Amino acid sequence: MTWARIKAADGQILGGIVADQRLSPMAGIGGGPAGPAVSMQGATLLAPCVPGKFIGLWNNYHAAAARNGWAAPTHPLHFLKPVTCVVGDGADVVLPQAAGRVVFEGELGIVIGTRCHTATEAEAEAAIFGYTCVNDLTSVDILNADPAFAQWTRAKGFDGFGVIGPVVVPGLDWRDLTIRTLVNGRERQSYPASDMIFSPPQIVRHLSRDMTLMPGDVIAVGTSLGTRPVKPADQVTVSIEGIGSVTVTMLADPNAVSGA
Amino acid sequence: MTWARIKAADGQILGGIVADQRLSPMAGIGGGPAGPAVSMQGATLLAPCVPGKFIGLWNNYHAAAARNGWAAPTHPLHFLKPVTCVVGDGADVVLPQAAGRVVFEGELGIVIGTRCHTATEAEAEAAIFGYTCVNDLTSVDILNADPAFAQWTRAKGFDGFGVIGPVVVPGLDWRDLTIRTLVNGRERQSYPASDMIFSPPQIVRHLSRDMTLMPGDVIAVGTSLGTRPVKPADQVTVSIEGIGSVTVTMLADPNAVSGA
Numbered sequence: 096m097t098w099a100r101i102k103a104a105d106g107q108i109l110g111g112i113v114a115d116q117r118l119s120p121m122a123g124i125g126g127g128p129a130g131p132a133v134s135m136q137g138a139t140l141l142a143p144c145v146p147g148k149f150i151g152l153w154n155n156y157h158a159a160a161a162r163n164g165w166a167a168p169t170h171p172l173h174f175l176k177p178v179t180c181v182v183g184d185g186a187d188v189v190l191p192q193a194a195g196r197v198v199f200e201g202e203l204g205i206v207i208g209t210r211c212h213t214a215t216e217a218e219a220e221a222a223i224f225g226y227t228c229v230n231d232l233t234s235v236d237i238l239n240a241d242p243a244f245a246q247w248t249r250a251k252g253f254d255g256f257g258v259i260g261p262v263v264v265p266g267l268d269w270r271d272l273t274i275r276t277l278v279n280g281r282e283r284q285s286y287p288a289s290d291m292i293f294s295p296p297q298i299v300r301h302l303s304r305d306m307t308l309m310p311g312d313v314i315a316v317g318t319s320l321g322t323r324p325v326k327p328a329d330q331v332t333v334s335i336e337g338i339g340s341v342t343v344t345m346l347a348d349p350n351a352v353s354g355a
Numbered sequence: 356m357t358w359a360r361i362k363a364a365d366g367q368i369l370g371g372i373v374a375d376q377r378l379s380p381m382a383g384i385g386g387g388p389a390g391p392a393v394s395m396q397g398a399t400l401l402a403p404c405v406p407g408k409f410i411g412l413w414n415n416y417h418a419a420a421a422r423n424g425w426a427a428p429t430h431p432l433h434f435l436k437p438v439t440c441v442v443g444d445g446a447d448v449v450l451p452q453a454a455g456r457v458v459f460e461g462e463l464g465i466v467i468g469t470r471c472h473t474a475t476e477a478e479a480e481a482a483i484f485g486y487t488c489v490n491d492l493t494s495v496d497i498l499n500a501d502p503a504f505a506q507w508t509r510a511k512g513f514d515g516f517g518v519i520g521p522v523v524v525p526g527l528d529w530r531d532l533t534i535r536t537l538v539n540g541r542e543r544q545s546y547p548a549s550d551m552i553f554s555p556p557q558i559v560r561h562l563s564r565d566m567t568l569m570p571g572d573v574i575a576v577g578t579s580l581g582t583r584p585v586k587p588a589d590q591v592t593v594s595i596e597g598i599g600s601v602t603v604t605m606l607a608d609p610n611a612v613s614g615a
Contacts, residue, residue: 148437153504165503172504175435175512177408179567193564212514213610243425244413244432245505252435252566254472304453306512307439350473 098124098206098225098263100144100183104137110144113262124224124263125208125310142183143227143263144206146313149176150302151202151231151251155292155317162320171293171301174247176231176315180257184341188232188255190327192351195236197256199325200318201276201284201333204229205295206263211308219299222308225265226272226295228333228341229315230258232325258333259313260341267337269295276321277332284321291316358384358466358485358523360404360443364397370404373522384484384523385468385570402443403487403523404466406573409436410562411462411491411511415552415577422580431553431561434507436491436575440517444601448492448515450587452611455496457516459585460578461536461544461593464489465555466523471568479559482568485525486532486555488593488601489575490518492585518593519573520601527597529555536581537592544581551576 100110101118111120113135122129124144153172154165182188190197208224231251238250251257269288276284293301298314325331327347334340360370361378371380373395382389384404413432414425442448450457468484491511498510511517529548536544553561558574585591587607594600 148439150437150508168501168504170501170509172501172506173508175437175508177410177435177566179408179569191564241428241430241432244428246432247507248410248433248435249430249565254567304451305509306437307514309439 096265098143098265100141101135101138102141103133107133108141109133123311124206140184140261142181142259143261144311144313146178146181146311147309148312149178149181149257150312151176151315152298152317156286156319157290157292158286159319160292167292171298173302174251176257177248177252180252180254182255182258182343183260186255186258186343187346188258188343189346189348190325191253192348194234194253196324197232197234198322199276199278199331200231200233200322201274202229202231202315202318203269203272203274203288203335204259205299205314205316207299207308207312207314208310210310211299211303214300214303216296216300219303220296222299223295224310225263226267226269226338227259227263227313228261228335228338229313230276230331230333230341230343231315231318232256232258255343258341258343261339264338272335272337275334277334278323278325279330283323284319286319286321290319356525358403358525360401361395361398362401363393367393368401369393383571384466400444400521402441402519403521404571404573406438406441406571407569408572409438409441409517410572411436411575412558412577416546416579417550417552418546419579420552427552431558433562434511436517437508437512440512440514442515442518442603443520446515446518446603447606448518448603449606449608450585451513452608454494454513456584457492457494458582459536459538459591460491460493460582461534462489462491462575462578463529463532463534463548463595464519465559465574465576467559467568467572468570470570471559471563474560474563476556476560479563480556482559483555484570485523486527486529486598487519487523487573488521488595488598489573490536490591490593490601490603491575491578492516492518515603518601518603521599524598532595532597535594537594538583538585539590543583544579546579546581550579
């Protein structure tokens with residue numbers, strides 16, 4: 096079973112369950128049936144959900160923490176990406192001149208399936224609808240531009256900086272997954288999800304104490320070693336076996352001012 | 356003219372323009388007419404909008420910067436509050452045990468009226484639908500709990516920590532406004548909006564380069580001197596002449612563990 100959101104051949108935008116090259120529309124993730132099945136023929140995949148919240152984690156892999164000398168956190172360290180930054184497979188992503196140096200961060204994404212508040216770890220696990228691929232694009236220049244205030248949201252919030260997709264897949268065992276990032280076909284990240292500091296059920300349990308999680312909310316669980324800068328014309332792919340690949344093309348800023 | 360969102364006497368939830376004790380429903384802020392006018396009699400005011408993004412600013416008042424020794428920023432320093440934290444006038448707000456010390460922050464809130472990206476300052480000013488009162492409740496213990504990562508979103512994101520209301524008022528001159536916060540009727544903050552470092556049009560201009568702003572998005576422009584801790588049973592009011600007052604009651608955590 097796979098969850099996708101599509102622009103169908105007739106222009107309708109639908110989210111639902113895909114099987115046998117047909118999509119059975121649903122009233123959002125966690126919602127009921129919403130009309131007859133449509134063909135996937137001629138359909139375009141969109142970002143697989145429209146999150147109300149797009150949460151990202153920092154410092155959630157043992158290997159990255161060890162390499163960078165970071166202490167393991169006692170609670171997931173999180174920030175929010177603005178929902179307007181979400182794009183799906185095949186998108187063009189502008190590198191704003193003001194963003195300076197931008198890096199890719201290939202990540203596993205959790206998609207929430209049911210409303211979730213002060214959950215136990217078992218309830219948290221049950222609230223996970225499925226998993227998707229995330230590229231949490233980040234301006235490292237902006238993140239550290241002001242010594243008094245780390246600008247997580249600004250650095251990670253430009254339109255197109257939240258790549259998710261191509262679909263959401265329920266029922267996977269996250270321990271078996273490997274997150275790979277490729278730039279122009281060359282592998283630049285490959286690390287096991289099993290190296291996470293907080294597991295997906297632990298993340299959802301903790302976050303459900305910080306806020307109420309809702310169906311369709313996306314949690315990017317953090318990246319590990321190997322992030323690198325991107326440049327205009329790069330094709331950047333995040334790929335997880337069992338989910339698929341999501342690729343975007345980086346573009347130069349059409350409004351760039353020479354010499355600025 | 357005033358924008359409100361109500362639960363009408365018959366249970367319908369409607370947003371729209373209020374005049375002569377009647378509300379003319381609209382299809383969201385910036386949307387067109389959406390049905391016949393209804394009486395405000397017996398209606399309950401809700402949070403005046405359902406923002407897709409709830410942005411907050413840090414360090415945007417000269418007086419607070421001077422007192423705390425903060426340098427004036429060169430770009431608005433912002434974070435996001437999760438949209439699930441929004442409540443309106445009359446709400447009860449739980450103080451989670453994990454949040455520790457929580458302070459009120461009375462603020463002016465900008466409500467966006469039209470989609471806005473890479474705006475000029477004049478376009479930014481035109482994209483402002485109106486102003487509301489905000490109480491940007493903040494756990495100061497969580498904000499500074501991890502020395503490697505300031506937890507802005509977690510500290511400010513608990514359910515109920517984003518108080519907005521009672522209504523949105525277009526056409527005000529922000530330079531004339533005074534933001535007051537009262538706890539149990541006693542004035543604890545009173546400062547002029549004219550002391551802002553970045554003005555509302557400047558804030559919207561800058562933010563529209565960081566992300567696409569959408570109708571109904573809320574921007575809390577930062578607080579000034581006088582924030583203080585709140586405790587269970589406190590009634591906390593943010594009041595701005597020309598907009599009105601928004602009051603919430605703080606509650607103890609019903610799930611608090613003794614000795615924890």
